[in-house]
Structure formats: C-alpha cells, structure tokens
Amino acid sequence: MRTLIVGVGALGGLIAARLRATGSPVWLATRDAGSAARLQTSGLRVTGVGGALAVEAAEVAPVEAYAARDRFDLIVLATKAQDAIDVAPALVRLLGPAGTLLPIQNGGVSQILADQLGQDRVLGGISNLGATMATPGVYEQRNAGHLLVGELAGRESERAARVRDWLGRAVEVRVTPNLRGAVWSKLLLNCSVTTIGAIAGRTMREYIAAPDGRELFERAYDEALSVALATGARPERMLVDPVPPGWSGRRLPGVAHDAWVGQILGAYGDLKPSMLQDLERGRTTEIDFINGYVAGLARASGVPTPANAAIVETVHAITRGQLVPGPTLLGRALGRGG
Numbered sequence: 001m002r003t004l005i006v007g008v009g010a011l012g013g014l015i016a017a018r019l020r021a022t023g024s025p026v027w028l029a030t031r032d033a034g035s036a037a038r039l040q041t042s043g044l045r046v047t048g049v050g051g052a053l054a055v056e057a058a059e060v061a062p063v064e065a066y067a068a069r070d071r072f073d074l075i076v077l078a079t080k081a082q083d084a085i086d087v088a089p090a091l092v093r094l095l096g097p098a099g100t101l102l103p104i105q106n107g108g109v110s111q112i113l114a115d116q117l118g119q120d121r122v123l124g125g126i127s128n129l130g131a132t133m134a135t136p137g138v139y140e141q142r143n144a145g146h147l148l149v150g151e152l153a154g155r156e157s158e159r160a161a162r163v164r165d166w167l168g169r170a171v172e173v174r175v176t177p178n179l180r181g182a183v184w185s186k187l188l189l190n191c192s193v194t195t196i197g198a199i200a201g202r203t204m205r206e207y208i209a210a211p212d213g214r215e216l217f218e219r220a221y222d223e224a225l226s227v228a229l230a231t232g233a234r235p236e237r238m239l240v241d242p243v244p245p246g247w248s249g250r251r252l253p254g255v256a257h258d259a260w261v262g263q264i265l266g267a268y269g270d271l272k273p274s275m276l277q278d279l280e281r282g283r284t285t286e287i288d289f290i291n292g293y294v295a296g297l298a299r300a301s302g303v304p305t306p307a308n309a310a311i312v313e314t315v316h317a318i319t320r321g322q323l324v325p326g327p328t329l330l331g332r333a334l335g336r337g338g
C-alpha cells in the first residue's frame with residue numbers, strides 16, 4: 001500500500017517512524033518546506049511504549065509538492081482538526097483509483113470529511129494511541145493504545161481490514177463495524193472530561209469536587225449523549241458504559257449514577273486535559289470539533305445544548321486572551337456570572 005502520512009506531529013510522526021522501521025516505503029507531507037528540510041536532517045526517533053527506534057525520513061516534502069502523479073493507496077491524515085478540514089479536499093487528487101483517506105482526529109472530523117468528500121473516499125478513524133512530540137522528529141509513544149478504523153456507514157469492509165493489516169505492522173489497529181459509535185464514545189468524554197478540565201485549569205478529579213464542576217459535567221454529558229442518540233449513533237462501551245445507569249434523556253441521580261461517575265474518574269480523572277496543554281501553549285484548540293460539533297448537530301436535531309455552547313464560547317474567550325482557565329469559569333459556563 002503506497003502510503004502518505006500528512007502531518008508529522010506527535011501521532012503522524014510515531015506512525016510514520018514505526019511503519020518505516022518495518023521496511024515499508026512511506027511518504028511524509030509537512031505543512032511547509034522548512035519543516036520537511038528539518039525532518040530530512042533529523043530523521044525520526046521514537047521512544048516509549050512499544051520500543052525505541054530511529055529511521056531516516058528520506059521521502060518527506062511539503063504537502064503542496066505532491067502532485068497527482070504521486071498516487072497513494074492510503075493517506076493517513078494526522079494534522080489537527082481544522083488543518084484536516086482545510087487540507088483534505090486537496091488530498092483527494094493524490095488518491096489512486098481505490099485509494100482511501102484515513103482521518104484520525106478526535107470529534108466530528110471523519111464524519112465531516114466523509115459527508116464532504118464521499119464515503120467511498122474516507123475511512124473513519126480515531127486514535128486511542130497516545131503520543132507526544134518533544135521536537136520535530138522526536139516522538140514518544142505514551143500508551144499501548146490502538147487506532148480504531150471502520151466504515152462510517154457502519155458495516156464490515158475489505159478496505160478496513162486491508163488498512164488494519166497494513167498499518168498494523170506499525171501500531172496496533174482494530175476494525176469496528178460501529179465506528180460512529182466509537183467516535184461518539186470518545187466525543188462524550190472529550191466534551192465533558194477534557195474541555196471542562198481545560199476551562200477549569202484542573203483535572204476532572206479536581207474540578208468535579210466543586211458543585212459547579214459536577215453540575216457542568218452532568219449537563220454537558222447529558223446534552224452530548226442526547227445529541228448522539230438523536231443522530232442515530234449507538235455509542236460503544238470503552239472503559240466505561242457511555243450511557244449512565246437509568247438514564248432517560250437525563251441522569252437519574254443516586255448511588256448507581258455516582259458509581260458510574262466514579263468509574264469515569266478512575267479511568268480519566270487524573271489526566272491533565274490535552275486541551276489545557278493547547279491553551280497553555282497558546283495553540284489553537286479543537287473545541288469547534290468537540291463541543292462545537294455537538295452544538296452544531298444539536299441545532300439541526302432540535303436538542304438544546306446550552307452547556308456545550310457555553311463551553312465553546314468560554315474556550316474561545318480564553319484563546320482570545322479575555323479569560324484565564326480557572327475554577328470560576330465553571331460557574332460562568334453555567335450562567336452564574338464569574
């Protein structure tokens with residue numbers, strides 16, 4: 001499978017290096033010529049879970065340097081969400097006749113691109129792999145996670161199995177017949193655990209100890225789950241059941257519900273939210289593809305999502321420098337001033 005990896009950051013660099021180390025040819029696309037030149041000099045080095053390795057990065061060029069003659073069977077799109085939406089239409093002309101684009105961003109990116117470019121061109125993907133990039137060319141695999149791929153139309157397919165077998169030489173890849181459900185399961189947690197942690201400047205375990213934190217978590221989760229179900233998605237169980245016990249459009253308070261929140265805390269409660277790291281580094285966040293995606297779908301399906309809309313507005317205000325992450329923003333997002 002002639003493979004192009006677009007976006008040689010934390011995840012793209014990790015996958016590229018591990019695929020190259022198997023002896024497979026792999027081409028890399030960076031945002032600009034300077035980044036490509038630096039990678040050519042540095043090569044790719046990986047440490048962490050899965051073992052250390054170092055490979056050359058010979059076939060690397062800025063994305064616009066690839067032309068239609070460079071047809072690929074697989075393009076792994078590993079940029080951040082907004083960049084993926086921007087660059088994807090230009091990548092379609094680089095696909096061979098049966099070529100597949102595989103976006104691996106969180107949130108609504110796979111679905112948006114499949115709607116825009118056609119389901120025959122886009123295979124859905126999300127990543128439970130964790131990776132960081134110390135400097136360009138230097139990556140660390142942080143967990144023993146996997147890429148999850150599947151048809152957004154919700155069926156088994158030969159191409160999903162082929163992509164699994166091919167990329168599975170580099171990192172663990174699993175196929176699911178319910179990719180939409182898996183995307184939503186992660187989105188439900190990103191909408192609540194991650195983004196509320198980002199605005200509070202705290203881990204979930206820290207922010208949920210405050211009544212406003214608990215209230216915002218419950219509201220954001222209930223809203224997002226209502227939207228997921230209204231769109232026909234069937235969120236899949238990850239570490240925790242995505243549907244709280246006794247849920248009927250909203251939570252059923254009680255011991256069982258508290259235990260369910262406790263399970264989420266046990267799995268994700270002590271992680272520093274990745275979006276908080278983006279805010280601290282002054283980087284653009286993916287909020288429009290997380291809570292913003294949910295709020296956008298909600299408008300179409302008539303489900304009210306005021307908490308998710310407030311979280312989006314709060315993150316944008318932080319990005320503009322008008323607010324600073326902190327626990328007072330929890331009450332503000334609930335409309336209680338602050």
Ligand SMILES: NC(=O)c1ccc[n+]([C@@H]2O[C@H](COP(=O)([O-])OP(=O)(O)OC[C@H]3O[C@@H](n4cnc5c(N)ncnc54)[C@H](OP(=O)(O)O)[C@@H]3O)[C@@H](O)[C@H]2O)c1
Binds near residue numbers: 006007011087132
């Ligand atoms: N890292 C993880 O552990 C992890 C886990 C799960 C999901 N994800 C998701 O995976 C996606 C990628 O995450 P990441 O952590 O790998 O991000 P990242 O480290 O920021 O890497 C993105 C890379 O894409 C490059 N890029 C941007 N626009 C481009 C373009 N038009 N053409 C070619 N390259 C371009 C960026 O270059 P510049 O630096 O020049 O912008 C950067 O090197 C995100 O949606 C993230 O939410 C990541």
